[in-house]
Amino acid sequence: MPDVERADRPGRRKADLSLTIGVLVAVFAALLPLMRVVRPSSWLLGSILLCVAVLAAGFLARRYRLPAIAVTLVEAAVWVIFMTFVFLRDTALLWLFPTPETVRSIPGLITAAGEEIAVGAAPLDASLALTLLIVGGTGLLAIIVDHVVLTARMPLLAAIGLIAVSLIPSIAVPGEVDVMAFVLLAAAILFLMRTETRSREAPLEREATRTAGVPATALGIGAVAVVVALVAAPLLPQPTVRAGAGSIGSGPGIDATLQLGDDLRRPREVEVLLVRSDAPTPPYLRATTLSQFDGAVWQPDNVRTVPLDGEVGLGGVPVVDDVRLAEYVTTVEVTNLASPWLPVSYPAVSVNGLRGEWSAVPYNRTVISQAATTQGQSYEVVSNVPRPTLEQIRATEAGGPDQRDGTTTVPEGLDPIVSELAAQVTAGTENDYDALVALQSWFRSSEFRYSLDAPVEDGFDGSGIDAVAEFLRQREGYCIHYASAFALMARTLNMPSRIVVGYLPGVANGDAVDRETVYSVTSGQLHAWPEIFFEGIGWVPFEPTNGLGVPTSYSPAATDTRPGADGAEATPLPSSSASLDPGLLPDDPTQRQDASQSGSSTSTVNPVPALAIVLGILFALAIPALIRELRRRQMMSAARAGDAAAAWLAVQDIAIDLGIDVPASETPRILGTRLIQEHGAPHAEMSLLISSIERASYAPGGKHAFWQGDAMADAATAVRAQMLGSVELPRRILALLVPRSLIVRPGSVYAGSGTTARTR
Incomplete structure (x- = not known):
């Protein structure tokens, strides 16, 4: 050794x-x-x-x-x-x-x-x-x-x-x-x-197994x-990403630090919620609000909490006497969301069906838990939505004597472009509501473009004062930029503002429960929007993000003929994604449709993806046959160079492909004779191959017979063709498409014992 x-x-x-x-x-x-x-x-x-x-x-x-x-x-x-x-x-x-x-x-x-x-x-x-x-x-x-x-x-x-x-x-x-x-x-x-x-x-062992395949x-x-x-x-089921946390968890989460661009740019979306409601349009679902802004970061509100099921709870919605409240019930089923903040419709007055200990935040009507999680929860949210008429909200000023909670604070160092543009866009308006609608329309005009990439490529992202100023210059960004700019511009106009983090209403999935359409909300529909406080009405949401949703608007009392509507046209924040084509994503504004158009639009099926899948499957199924053909050509090339073992191995392989036994106990002569007598191999060509492999095995220096190479290769090709032609078509197709010889080697236990019956 x-x-x-x-x-x-x-x-x-x-x-x-x-x-x-x-x-x-x-x-x-x-x-x-x-x-x-x-x-x-x-x-x-x-x-x-x-x-x-x-x-x-x-x-x-x-x-x-x-x-x-x-x-x-x-x-x-x-x-x-x-x-x-x-x-x-x-x-x-x-x-x-x-x-x-x-x-x-x-x-x-x-x-x-x-x-x-x-x-x-x-x-x-x-x-x-x-x-x-x-x-x-x-x-x-x-x-x-x-x-x-x-x-x-x-x-x-x-x-x-x-x-x-x-x-x-x-x-x-x-x-x-x-x-x-x-x-x-x-x-x-x-x-x-x-x-x-x-x-x-050892060297001899390697030589003996060189053609073992x-x-x-x-x-x-x-x-x-x-x-x-x-x-x-x-x-197979795909793993999920914990949104906003940068780590792997049991499901996506909610990022309350306004780093939503990171979540929206993630390459894969998962369904997080199923929502249905008896409201005219599916509601936005809020998780938390952010009122304090130091110029760099919007901070989630850290205010008093009370037990959700206690005597106080969320409490009623205070409005002036002539503003109508409409009650709606929204059912939420959490499919894949791990968060301490519970997505609820606004303004919620009660939440039923939760498991675990949950607390209510009366200040912003949100629900939070220090110990429980949203994962697997199914619950009902009752909300009382203020329904002012256009005349009522125009007659109400934004703000009030009680708004001393930081919602009007303008951070130091704010770029003058914010206040200058706010004054310029709202010039000529006669009340706070019209000024906010003018701001909303300006952001949603063709001057702005929704983009997840431009902020990163141009070097600005997030919600700080520098990012907001750059956004107003570049006029490209996503929901955080729109919401932050809108809220800061409102504050420069002496209006209380805050930002809400939550989810868009989702997309109808075709199901209905109790005649209520079910909407699917994905992790990519995490969203932020601003709210402005109106005394006697409450916090009114607006939708400035270009390409998302329907802008907030109210109708005059005289134009609304619905029983008991008192002039309210819709919820202050109409649905956006609910009106979108189910095939569109909310972060692709180039393909969005307005709510008025999408309801009657029809979609055509693109056959290219299905055709590509079919072709891909056919190509994958053809891979064994391609590999087998490549191997056969290599053996034929070696045979023409005089390698008798390669020519004989080609015969053994086609026999195995056809399901014919090639046991180790049979010599080449016995196997060749059986292939001639029982499986249609031509006598002359097989005799040539038998004599060649016997000479290579036993004669000194007889391994390579280069002078006989072409004859051996032609004989092996003829044997293969005759044996394929001697079987029925299904068996021939199976031998070509699923060649057993790629895995089963001659003489192995899987190659049989030599008892295969003749099949013609």
Whole structure:
């Protein structure tokens, strides 16, 4: 055995080189899905360079026969020097060797990277801290995989780790299957397993099994995996993202810090609520309100709470005597939302059916819990909606003597553009309501455009005074920009304002309960809108966001003929998404329809997606046949070069494809005779192949008969054609489309015992 090992050292070094290259490709493939979470930049190049450096050091250390622990230490030293020189050289000795100061700076960088991941929205722009985390982690992964594959010789264990790493981005940011990354990783793992297995065999064993078809089997397994990824994976339940929290949880949440752009830009939406109501239009559902603004952040209201089921609870809605209150009941079923804030219609006076302990906030008529969660709740909300006429609300001033709660505070340092535009847009109006309607119409005009991307691309996002001023200049943004700008402009006009965070009404899903249409609300319909306080009426919501909803408006008393309506045209905040085409998303304003148009519109079915799916499935089903044909052509090429074993293997493969036994107990002559007598193989061509394989097996130097190559290839082709032609059409189609020879090898236990009956 030692002599064999010494003789095979060049082969072992070659195997180690192949395994090292395979590890590099596998680590790179596991890294590819990360590119849809973090935009490719210097981190990608740094990760590849570090992996190359680490793996090259390990290969050289093994070539000089260093102990396994020494190999890993060499790789770790390369990792430390690389990371120090690239990221931490300012505090390092000679730019290469870390000092205590270098070590002390690492936790801060890791913490900064973690915060960037927690609060960011995909795709992230990698900062120095995040780049350090990704590059360093990739290098450590390369060291671990290299040790497991080349030192421990356990490629299957390494494959499990690589697959787990590649799945992390898909779990964090669910999306479509990255077919390229999947195929590359699968090929790299199969290559590692095959190369490591071959490196264990002695030279004679490798020669004996060279045509055993293991590579083709690996390709077959890979093809099956690709089919599963393309066809089955999209049908499986997808993981969900905890909105606004940047972490994975039992369902999306509600972000009350006004970082809604992060949530809306997430690539996958999930259904969070099912809503139905007896109101004329499905209501917006509020979670909380934000009244305090310091110039940088709108803060959720932190006010007194009382037990929801106590004597006080939410209480009644105070309005002046001549303003009518309309009572509506809204039923909400939470399907996938984990939040301490309960989505309720406004203004709620009671909530029934909740599990757990919940508190009411009378100030803003919201419901909150310190211990319970919304997940799985089903409840009814009773709301009393003020219904003033146009004349009544025009005669009422915004504000009042009791509004000393910070809702009129204008932060210091506010850009003059806010107050100047507010005065300019409302010039000529004669009352507060008309001024607010003028603001609302201005925001919803063609001067503004709804966009989730423009704020990020142009360097402004969020709700601070700088972002609001830039939004008014750029005139592109999403609901937070519209709501913040509207609320601040109202305050410059001495009107109390606040911002509400909650959900749009959703989209009708075609179901109805008790004659009430059911609306589906998704995580992408998390929304923000402003409210203005009118003395004797209460907080009146407005909808300035361009492309979303229906603007708030009231009708004169004389134009409303509904019994008991007293002139109120609609709820102060009409539904938006309820009137949209179910196929449209609320964050795509270019495809929105007005409520008046969508009710009678008809949609046409686009056949392209269905056709693409059908073609994709057909292509996936054809993969085994394509691989089998490729293998057959390779065998024919080898046969023409004089390889009798390749020509004979082609005969064995077609027999297996047709379901004919090819047992190990039969010699080529016995098998060939049986194929002639029972399965339609031509006598002359089969006799040539039998004599050729016997000469290659037993005659000295008879393996390659290059002078007979063309004849052997032609004979194998003729045998294949005659055997296919001798069976019925269904069996022939099955043999071509589902070739068993990709998995079943001649002489294996699955190849049969030689008792297959003749089938003609």
